[in-house]
Amino acid sequence: MKSLILFLQQVNVEEKLKNAPDSQYQIGVLIGSFIPFLVLVALAYTLYYRAKKKEKNLNN
Template sequence: MFLLWQDVSEIEKKIEAAPDSAYEIGLTIGTYLPFVVLVLVAYAFYYFSRKSRQD
């Protein structure tokens, strides 16, 4: 779902125009990092809410 919000063609154009491989790596990390952080935050909410119900 997150990938649908992003303009994939824009990312592909940036990768093609990248000056070196370090830029490509940074672009990839910057693209997926918000999604990973969102998943971790959602899991933390789930874990702590489940833990508080068991007490």
């Protein structure tokens, strides 16, 4: 399952930018390539915040 997800996530951004019809498409490709990273960062921050909050409540 993990290898299938990794295979689906492999996108050649440079090739898409080279074959882009106009600059708006290029901007969309760049934004679309950063969205998964931003979602993972937000998820990591949320999990970290909840863990710190839980630890603080256990110590009190």
